[in-house]
Amino acid sequence: MNEPRRRGRPVELDLERVAGAAMQMFRERGYDEVTMEDIARAVGHSRRTIFRHFPTKSALVWAGTERFVDSLRSEIAATDPSLPAIDAVRIAYVTATELPPGTHEITRQRLLLIGENHTLHSDGILRFAAVGETIREVFVEREGIDPRGLEAAIVGDAIVHAAHDAFVWWARHGEGEPGPVIDEALRRLGSGFRDR
Amino acid sequence: MNEPRRRGRPVELDLERVAGAAMQMFRERGYDEVTMEDIARAVGHSRRTIFRHFPTKSALVWAGTERFVDSLRSEIAATDPSLPAIDAVRIAYVTATELPPGTHEITRQRLLLIGENHTLHSDGILRFAAVGETIREVFVEREGIDPRGLEAAIVGDAIVHAAHDAFVWWARHGEGEPGPVIDEALRRLGSGFRDR
Numbered sequence: 001m002n003e004p005r006r007r008g009r010p011v012e013l014d015l016e017r018v019a020g021a022a023m024q025m026f027r028e029r030g031y032d033e034v035t036m037e038d039i040a041r042a043v044g045h046s047r048r049t050i051f052r053h054f055p056t057k058s059a060l061v062w063a064g065t066e067r068f069v070d071s072l073r074s075e076i077a078a079t080d081p082s083l084p085a086i087d088a089v090r091i092a093y094v095t096a097t098e099l100p101p102g103t104h105e106i107t108r109q110r111l112l113l114i115g116e117n118h119t120l121h122s123d124g125i126l127r128f129a130a131v132g133e134t135i136r137e138v139f140v141e142r143e144g145i146d147p148r149g150l151e152a153a154i155v156g157d158a159i160v161h162a163a164h165d166a167f168v169w170w171a172r173h174g175e176g177e178p179g180p181v182i183d184e185a186l187r188r189l190g191s192g193f194r195d196r
Numbered sequence: 197m198n199e200p201r202r203r204g205r206p207v208e209l210d211l212e213r214v215a216g217a218a219m220q221m222f223r224e225r226g227y228d229e230v231t232m233e234d235i236a237r238a239v240g241h242s243r244r245t246i247f248r249h250f251p252t253k254s255a256l257v258w259a260g261t262e263r264f265v266d267s268l269r270s271e272i273a274a275t276d277p278s279l280p281a282i283d284a285v286r287i288a289y290v291t292a293t294e295l296p297p298g299t300h301e302i303t304r305q306r307l308l309l310i311g312e313n314h315t316l317h318s319d320g321i322l323r324f325a326a327v328g329e330t331i332r333e334v335f336v337e338r339e340g341i342d343p344r345g346l347e348a349a350i351v352g353d354a355i356v357h358a359a360h361d362a363f364v365w366w367a368r369h370g371e372g373e374p375g376p377v378i379d380e381a382l383r384r385l386g387s388g389f390r391d392r
Binding site for chain 2 (some may be wrong): 084085086118121122123125126129139143145148150151153154155157158159161162164165166168169173181184185188189190191192193194196
């Protein structure tokens with residue numbers, strides 16, 4: 001309805017630009033204060049167009065993580081197959097969380113927002129589950145654990161939550177790249193939180 | 197309004213009975229199909245009375261876990277202070293998740309429901325955070341880790357999610373008591389998911 005009219009080809013929605021603009025508004029005015037209507041107006045699209053790509057406000061915040069599972073999966077496949085699963089996952093996680101140039105600040109903003117908003121965090125549960133499933137598969141394949149057994153049921157969540165918390169910690173306290181922070185977090189987990 | 201009238205003392209709400217009745221209805225008819233109205237009618241109280249104690253449907257499901265943090269805290273305090281934090285937490289978790297006689301079936305039903313419903317699971321995030329905070333404190337006290345450091349930021353979630361998944365695994369596959377399952381899960385975590 002408010003769609004700017006152009007002749008010829010349909011209006012292309014730049015998803016990253018929309019998510020980026022939304023993030024900035026969330027940080028400036030508070031996540032709960034910004035409506036989808038506000039975001040649509042700011043980026044010059046109809047609410048309907050925005051909703052087609054981002055069914056909820058939280059989808060705008062989590063948008064950056066959508067390709068993460070694919071990326072983690074291919075990084076795992078690229079590791080030395082003789083490595084223990086926990087180390088393969090750690091190494092792959094570090095590479096898969098590398099940020100493209102120029103995206104550090106927006107990623108930091110996104111993680112800070114998730115870190116301070118429990119509702120937003122809990123909206124990530126399904127995404128965490130998808131990453132956890134990928135991790136579980138590595139353990140089944142490399143360590144031969146029973147796919148229906150107890151260890152398979154716990155290992156994905158333990159790792160994905162530790163890695164997510166490390167990523168939020170980086171956003172709050174870290175300098176430079178998140179890689180070394182994720183690496184250190186998964187090393188601590190991989191030592192059973194022992195041997196200091 | 198629909199409150200059954202009695203003379204003299206006010207109507208006492210038996211919270212466990214209400215939560216138990218709700219659980220049974222959720223399992224029989226499906227969590228999404230049962231309304232607060234249905235539950236109120238089934239237990240013979242007004243919707244308002246139920247809402248006063250259980251502000252959401254998910255609070256009825258999570259009700260059983262309310263005293264868990266206190267219990268975990270006192271079990272941790274009762275462990276040998278020379279034990280590594282990870283082992284103190286594991287031993288305390290096993291004791292704190294012991295089920296009172298006659299509550300196994302309802303606990304199993306509750307965990308199955310949480311295990312199959314992502315929304316319900318994500319409603320537990322705040323409760324997980326409270327348990328995670330308690331775990332973090334044990335590591336700060338016993339291992340001297342920096343309370344604002346990376347390890348303190350990840351250890352609580354890693355353990356609480358692994359333990360929760362183990363509890364759900366017990367509800368699905370376990371026989372007898374949940375204790376040995378929680379114990380085994382936290383031993384696997386405490387070995388860094390290595391040394392099979």
